[in-house]
Amino acid sequence: KRVGVLVSGSGTNLQALIDATQDPTRHIGAEIVLVISNKPNVEGLRRAERANIPTKVLVHNKYPNRAEFDRVLHNELVNAGVEIVCLAGFMRILTGEFTAKWKGRLLNVHPALLPLFKGVEAQRQALESGVRVSGCTVHFVEEDVDAGAIIVQESVPIEIGNLVETLVERIKTAEHTAFPRALQLVATGKSDDKVYSTIYEDKTK
Numbered sequence: 001k002r003v004g005v006l007v008s009g010s011g012t013n014l015q016a017l018i019d020a021t022q023d024p025t026r027h028i029g030a031e032i033v034l035v036i037s038n039k040p041n042v043e044g045l046r047r048a049e050r051a052n053i054p055t056k057v058l059v060h061n062k063y064p065n066r067a068e069f070d071r072v073l074h075n076e077l078v079n080a081g082v083e084i085v086c087l088a089g090f091m092r093i094l095t096g097e098f099t100a101k102w103k104g105r106l107l108n109v110h111p112a113l114l115p116l117f118k119g120v121e122a123q124r125q126a127l128e129s130g131v132r133v134s135g136c137t138v139h140f141v142e143e144d145v146d147a148g149a150i151i152v153q154e155s156v157p158i159e160i161g162n163l164v165e166t167l168v169e170r171i172k173t174a175e176h177t178a179f180p181r182a183l184q185l186v187a188t189g190k191s192d193d194k195v196y197s198t199i200y201e202d203k204t205k
């Protein structure tokens with residue numbers, strides 16, 4: 001399957017996806033054909049360039065509104081023949097119009113065990129809540145932020161006295177195995193997204 005990855009920053013998850021998809025022994029069933037960033041000069045773009053993957057920068061504030069930006073984004077992905085989109089630290093909320101077009105083919109990674117700790121600073125939220133386990137979630141993207149059916153989760157223990165920075169790093173390491181696994185499930189058709197979306201729709205009734 002042809003994959004497009006959207007980034008806004010350092011792109012360590014992008015790197016994990018590049019490494020996994022370029023390793024023939026892992027049989028991910030996916031190839032990254034385009035990396036798009038909404039910010040210029042970020043490390044994520046350099047990672048793609050080093051791997052000889054085409055890149056594109058779409059600076060969001062050059063567009064009159066969110067809908068227009070998302071339409072351009074959609075067209076770039078379609079023109080590159082992208083079939084699955086991975087959000088790897090992409091710090092823009094996507095419109096319902098966009099998420100509907102990519103339903104069941106749009107994946108995001110969140111640094112907590114959803115449905116707990118949605119939104120920003122999820123690692124800090126987990127730490128401050130006092131839970132002793134957090135982790136990461138790869139899920140299908142729906143219009144509601146950090147909602148959508150879960151594909152893969154990985155847990156990370158929280159030890160007494162852990163700092164936010166420690167947890168951020170340990171969750172990132174978990175993301176780097178969870179995201180390629182989730183992509184593999186979707187790309188090889190093993191993540192029954194019809195069942196998943198039914199679960200999601202039931203929950204929101």
Ligand code: GRF
Pocket residue numbers: 009010011012013014088089090109110111172175
């Ligand atoms: C990750 O922690 C992810 O959960 C969140 O953004 C971060 C991206 O990190 N959505 P990187 O750019 O992949 O290093």
